[in-house]
Amino acid sequence: MKQTVLVVGLGLIGGSIALALQKSPNVRVIGFDANSDTLQSAKVLGVVQDVTKNPEEIAKKVDVIVFATPVNATLEWMESLKSWGLPSTTIVTDTGSTKSLIMEKAYELRQQGITFIGGHPMAGSHKSGVLAAKPYLFENAYYMLTPLEGENEETINNLQDLLQYTSAKLMRVTATEHDHMTSVVSHFPHIVAASLVHQLHAEGTDNPITKLLAAGGFRDLTRIASSNPILWRDITMQNRQQIAEQLADWQAEMKRVQDLLTVGEAAQIEDYFAKAKMVRDELPISSQGAMYMTYDLYVDVPDYPGSIAEITAFLAEERISITNIRIVETREDVFGILVVSFQNADDRERAAACIQKRSPYEIYIS
Ligand SMILES: NC(=O)C1=CN([C@@H]2O[C@H](COP(=O)(O)OP(=O)(O)OC[C@H]3O[C@@H](n4cnc5c(N)ncnc54)[C@H](O)[C@@H]3O)[C@@H](O)[C@H]2O)C=CC1
Numbered sequence: 001m002k003q004t005v006l007v008v009g010l011g012l013i014g015g016s017i018a019l020a021l022q023k024s025p026n027v028r029v030i031g032f033d034a035n036s037d038t039l040q041s042a043k044v045l046g047v048v049q050d051v052t053k054n055p056e057e058i059a060k061k062v063d064v065i066v067f068a069t070p071v072n073a074t075l076e077w078m079e080s081l082k083s084w085g086l087p088s089t090t091i092v093t094d095t096g097s098t099k100s101l102i103m104e105k106a107y108e109l110r111q112q113g114i115t116f117i118g119g120h121p122m123a124g125s126h127k128s129g130v131l132a133a134k135p136y137l138f139e140n141a142y143y144m145l146t147p148l149e150g151e152n153e154e155t156i157n158n159l160q161d162l163l164q165y166t167s168a169k170l171m172r173v174t175a176t177e178h179d180h181m182t183s184v185v186s187h188f189p190h191i192v193a194a195s196l197v198h199q200l201h202a203e204g205t206d207n208p209i210t211k212l213l214a215a216g217g218f219r220d221l222t223r224i225a226s227s228n229p230i231l232w233r234d235i236t237m238q239n240r241q242q243i244a245e246q247l248a249d250w251q252a253e254m255k256r257v258q259d260l261l262t263v264g265e266a267a268q269i270e271d272y273f274a275k276a277k278m279v280r281d282e283l284p285i286s287s288q289g290a291m292y293m294t295y296d297l298y299v300d301v302p303d304y305p306g307s308i309a310e311i312t313a314f315l316a317e318e319r320i321s322i323t324n325i326r327i328v329e330t331r332e333d334v335f336g337i338l339v340v341s342f343q344n345a346d347d348r349e350r351a352a353a354c355i356q357k358r359s360p361y362e363i364y365i366s
């Protein structure tokens with residue numbers, strides 16, 4: 001059965017959803033964005049099949065509406081939906097990073113006969129805008145759905161059938177569970193990242209060299225501080241209660257660290273890092289979680305510079321793009337020393353087949 005989907009907000013997430021849904025031969029995607037340049041780019045780039053300047057008018061004729069706007073704008077759209085006269089069969093969903101206030105609004109919509117099933121794909125990046133959209137952004141990521149209690153199972157299944165084109169792992173949770181979990185793994189870490197950058201900035205003119213040294217670890221840890229401030233203003237405002245609880249726990253944790261440093265007992269400090277390493281090393285790596293992910297391929301090549309050129313030439317010949325390439329300096333590990341990163345699992349698989357076919361080197365996927 002043919003389905004028409006209206007995506008409102010064609011940035012990183014809306015654009016990526018639109019591209020993913022177009023993998024279905026039975027889906028037609030129409031887009032709207034408040035920014036007319038974005039709307040035009042989305043059409044020119046084929047992110048959507050068609051665009052509209054009047055979402056209210058087109059909404060009555062579509063099967064599914066996806067709001068992929070900053071979460072405060074989503075609440076405003078939901079309020080205006082009440083007067084649109086949508087047919088009862090329309091499914092409305094969103095991609096917002098918060099869920100409690102949105103599902104409270106969904107409850108109001110239900111009183112008007114409108115079906116809203118909250119959604120949140122737990123993948124993305126610090127980048128924003130339609131140019132950063134990718135059809136495989138959600139591959140293997142968790143995609144949380146927060147239907148209201150008593151939601152019609154067939155309706156939820158219909159939405160799930162559509163969202164399978166994102167290749168994400170769909171998961172149902174309540175809005176409260178959602179907002180707690182995301183405060184821990186996503187919202188509060190964004191505040192920590194921003195605070196570290198502020199701390200670096202405070203070095204200011206007294207120590208101008210410090211920021212030149214902010215490489216490796218500091219950059220890894222603070223990448224998400226480069227995210228869209230409007231997005232994070234809205235997320236923080238909507239989930240500020242949960243985030244405040246995380247902040248209180250963090251302050252207690254920092255007090256514990258301060259005490260460890262005051263006492264200066266080496267074994268306790270080592271233990272602090274060892275425990276963190278153990279927990280971090282055991283985090284599941286088979287899924288994307290909330291984080292930006294690279295798809296690495298380990299190639300066990302002889303340790304000489306020519307092998308890098310050889311491998312990249314094979315990949316170029318088969319037009320497989322790489323995003324990064326590096327040498328791991330130890331050969332003690334079971335893995336090879338050349339680590340090549342790809343944009344998605346598909347490219348990595350093609351690369352593995354290509355290298356296997358053309359070289360004697362062993363390859364590993366971690
Ligand atoms: N950035 C990320 O990694 C993730 C973001 N999300 C959520 O997805 C939603 C969209 O985020 P992104 O795509 O990253 O943001 P973005 O900044 O890349 O795109 C947002 C788009 O919405 C448009 N927009 C803003 N206000 C609008 C309005 N009132 N009406 C119509 N269009 C409007 C903007 O012009 C822009 O094109 C947000 O709710 C965010 O919380 C969810 C998962 C990951």
Ligand SMILES: O=C(O)C(=O)Cc1ccc(O)cc1
Binds near residue numbers: 125186224290291
């Ligand atoms: O860039 C990253 O690692 C992110 O944290 C991406 C992200 C941003 C917002 C979300 O609601 C979910 C994931």
